[in-house]
Amino acid sequence: MTFPSFLRLPARRACQALAVACLPLFTGGWIYGPQSTFQTEGPVAKAQLDLFYVTLWVCTIIFIVVGSVLAYATLKFKANDNDPEREPPEQSHGNPLVEISLIGASIMALVIIAVPTVHGIWYSYDVPEAEKANAYEVNATGYQWWFKFEYPKEQIDGSGNLLTANELVIPAGRPVRVNLRTIDVIHSFWVPKLAGKVDMIPNRGNFLWLQADNPGYFWGQCAEYCGESHAVMRFRVIALSESDFNAWLANQKNPARKAGSLFAGAIDQPRIQFASYTYEKQKRNAPGWSEAFDQQPFAAWKKQQEITVDDNLELVAQGRKLFQEKTCVGCHTIRGHEGIGITGPDLTHVGARTTIAGGLLENTPQNLHRWLVEPNEVKPGNKMWFGGYMARNDAGQWTPTFTINDNEARALVAYLHSLK
Amino acid sequence: MSSQAATALIDHHHDATTSTGIPNKKLFMWTFLASDCMFFGSLISMHVVYRVHPPAGSPDPRSIFSIELTSFSTFILLMSSLLMALAVNAIQKGNLRSTRRNLLGTIFFGLIFLSCQVYEFQHFVHAKGMTLSSSLFGSTFYTLTGTHGCHVAIGVLWLIFMYIRSFKPENADASRKPWFILSIVHFLIFAAAVVLGVHVVVAFAHQITAPGFSLGGYLGGHALALVGFLASLAGLYLMGRQSGEVDFNQSHAIDVETMGLYWHFVDIVWIIIFPVVYLLEYF
């Protein structure tokens, strides 16, 4: 074996070597993030990751072996271009023994993958028998483009199941069985750190199970194309310790907080955030997150539960009135207040959530303001805009029914944020 | 056939054989029918899936079907296959008269089947209130049997074309133009006969099942259609009396045979649809 041709053509070789050398460069550490499947936080995702590693190692080893042979053959049997008249090589047609052994070897390699695969299929399908009694059950329903979460075990007198939206709170350390339903098109429920996705399909009763080993704050996202705003259909899962979880449930079962009476008269001075925040019109699709939140999301969520600010009661009262006048009540439930609609998310405790607009924006006054003033810029095609702010006329055209101006938005923000 | 393959030495365009000895048209039709198997397979499974998982409020098919009529039309379609086979056999022997007679018979039976289906659809829609959109059963039933009906209709159209084709004069070059116009006239008369025939038969079926049937009322109500139908039949008879040498002979047996393959296939599909969609409901 000789290498001279390899050395004689430095430019071309260098180019090829560079191409190969570039590959690892691009494989750098991009495996950590809020939706990373490598940083698992529960047994289902862990099992899925372990299986992935099995496939990865088997494939990598085969790739290295086969790739080396291919690379070796390419270099070794390269013809010398200066000698085109060489006799052709032996016209051999193959070797059955080699073929059969390679087929056998491939089957062996696949068996290595197949066994844990089959095991994983049964494991990840449903809560293990031993844990069934301990499992907590919730229902998740996909809407274009947000998620409704329902707690069938938590009954509220006169109002049925406890409902929330876009932030699923679960007990940590316990298996949770999520029944997956959809009201319109196909969606898919995916919390990468906790479990792989399962689709929400109309006329089909799907479910999945997951478990968060420790309390924490997890990102989730719809993973099946579901229309115009599929990309911005997100949600969160918050896992709490047993005691925190029970406290949260108790609070959620309460009707909406009454910060001020509907027809309040004299009120405190407006010295608080709702009157004082500044709002600037945002670009379409502008990011809705603060860095502080990103760094400590779980802490931010806990903070959001606390009633730390005094409400501007006059504004809150105005907002509550506007909530009726602008027909918001027709689609949103605010238990204990006027809202009775069920086509939109339940807002009874919206002030205690960290996100709005289907997990898209951080729940700050500015973001809520933006969402209320121009919902279609935030989430194109959403039903609050098409069907609320806009209505079809007789000719089938969309025409505006109402708008929300700056002052009205401030009042609504104050009201909604008072709903802890 | 296979022995001829050995003589395939020079040029396919001139040698009587193909690589396999199977005529191209026949191979084409067989492969197409394989594709059509998958087509009807998907369609029938769709019907079965929805029939096995009926949504709430589905109609009871037994209250809609009239199994006697469908059994009759199934029998008719089967018989048409027999005539089709006889037509293929006749043309292979070069018996033109018999070929034409059997082609006409196949067309006639095919049309009876189609008339039954038209009547059935109208009856289901008007008397039983089952439409394409009223229920899932309606959707799959009409789509499945309608698609099959389209296949039968295409077969009938093909048969009619073939029948008219059999009148093409032997020495066509000189007389091509008149023959072409004649063939169009022939086709139009045929089309009139088919449309009017189906109309009067279906109308008759409706009247005979409705209360207060009177032959006079029927004849009066559809006099024009009846007269037109009889006139077009007469026209067909006259056209069928054309004499003279024609170029339709044994060498066209492959065309008739290919058409026959299609026709038999469509029949076989119905032999599957009939029990699956109709008969199984009664068990």
Added chain:
Amino acid sequence: MDVTAKTDFIGKDSPAASERPAIFTRPTTKTGIVSWLTTVDHKRIGLLYGVSALIFFLVGGAEALLIRLQLAVPNNTLLSSHAYNEMFTMHATTMIFLAIMPLSAAFFNYIMPLQIGARDVAFPRLNGFAYWLFLAGAIILNVGWFIKSGVPDVGWFGYAPLTSKAFSNTFATDISTDLWVMGLQVLGVSSVIGSLNFIVTIINLRAPGMTMMRLPVFTWMTLFTAFMIVLSFPAITIALVGLMMDRQFGANFFEVSNGGLPILWQHLFWVFGHPEVYILILPAMGIISEVLPCFSRKPLFGYPIVVFSGAVIGTLGFGVWSHHMFTTGMGTMATAAFALATMAIAVPTGVKIFNWIGTIWGGQLQMRTPMMFALGFVWTFMIGGFSGVMHAAAPADAQQQDSYFVVAHFHYVLIGGSLFALLAGIHYWFPLIFGRKVSEFWGKLSFWIIFIGFNVTFFPMHFLGLNGMPRRTFTYDGNMGWNSANLIATIGAIILGIGIAVYFVTMVYTYYKGQRVGRDPWNARTLEWSIQNPPPEYNFAVIPTVHARDAFWYEKHHQAEIAEEQAAHAKAEEAHGGIHMPSQSWFPFLTAMAILTGSLFFADHNFLGAICAAVGIVAFAYLWAWEGPGGYHLHLDKDGNVIDPKKGGHSTH
């Protein structure tokens, strides 16, 4: 039977044009636009397919670049969400149905008859019809760019119930989804017709001595692909019929409120969709199996195994569709069965890789551009195959499904696989088709730019997917750890775009100014290289007799014997009346245009217009049948030139 079989081939020679009514004067011109509209020559139809496919490939590529530009940075506003959804729908639909499939069809048309020693396909007019129907489908799919409804935005998979009127119509008379339905329907009919033709051609029109086990591997893969098309397209046809009935006539197939099951759409779609994946890759494997032996100067290693593994892939390909649906809650048993079946399909695929390596082992590798693309194919296809095996592990797939990992996987098999092979094929057969050779420097330059750009684009996507980025999202937030990978992927896409541009500019330049080459410039092994380039319309002056698997290689090494044999055959053929050629016809084109008109009317809910067009379809089909296959004869002089009947002594009889 003797007589019947004969009529398939012996059309009566046309009488002189003047004796016939104008409407039946069959066009005879060999130049100008009419000659292209009425052509029945498989080589011209192949070129039409190829050029259209490349144009749509560039359109699909532009859509891809827009997608990548939108995702270059988080919270980008280049495209609105609606426009983005249109882009990815059209990108996928265009690349699958309007670029890769027709490009494969171009090679089937052009190369396959030459490889089996035939003068044309079995049904030349039907072949033209398949092309014009393809063009009609392509127009229907793309007409949305010019109307208010816009192009389809339901995804190329069109999952119900998103395609229903309630969810896909942005306004009451939105017909974009109807156009999608009709477009796919017409394309499906075109593919099935084309494939039936190829099947009959391969089985029935082989040259003497060309037994099935001597067929070139590309022809084998054509046959398997054609069978897969014929058997898998009906499933999507039925799914589309159901959807069409829902949308046009208010049926309930996928109407959830009346009990429709959207999951049924998925089953029907993937019963088609998975074989479709192999429809895209098998022709590519065929091309690679031609290029590697040619440039290794060695026969394909393990020919029977390569052929049978193709058959196994084709068969198993019908039994694994539900691995696209692992996350639909099929239950443990079904999931396990489909997972294992999917792993099983990796065996015949792996076997092909082993055989390709076996082919170059011990050869003399000529590093020409097609060989570079072929070797690049083996590398990238291997990576794509491995990520495919990872998907087969169903629980792991629950994390990968509908994430960018899947995007990376199928671009590795579709670009790194299908496209690389097709680009290799263009390079490889360019000298045969146009008689000019592409510059090695520019060819290799384009290969390296494409290869690097491709890997830079799609390798990071593996990480994006595993890092939780879902597909089909028009935007993402900057806090997810996806920024740098997305930016690099976009840069890679631009590099890839530049590479493709270099490739095509080189091709266009070569077409006009490239170096002319003589017969058989690569020292190749299969029959298509035995004829002069560009090939004459009659392909083979004398139909070859095949004595061995690599037929042309054998001819080159047994020249005396072959020359004697051919002289004898030439005489015999002349005695039979000369070379029979099929006549051109207007009706394939006219029938396809009537179908185009009807489909557009139908999509627009204009049933009267559709019925008028249907009458046109029947009328044209009748005329088509009426004019008959036709045909005329060519006679060659000693040098292989066609003797002009007007000048020469011979005339068609």
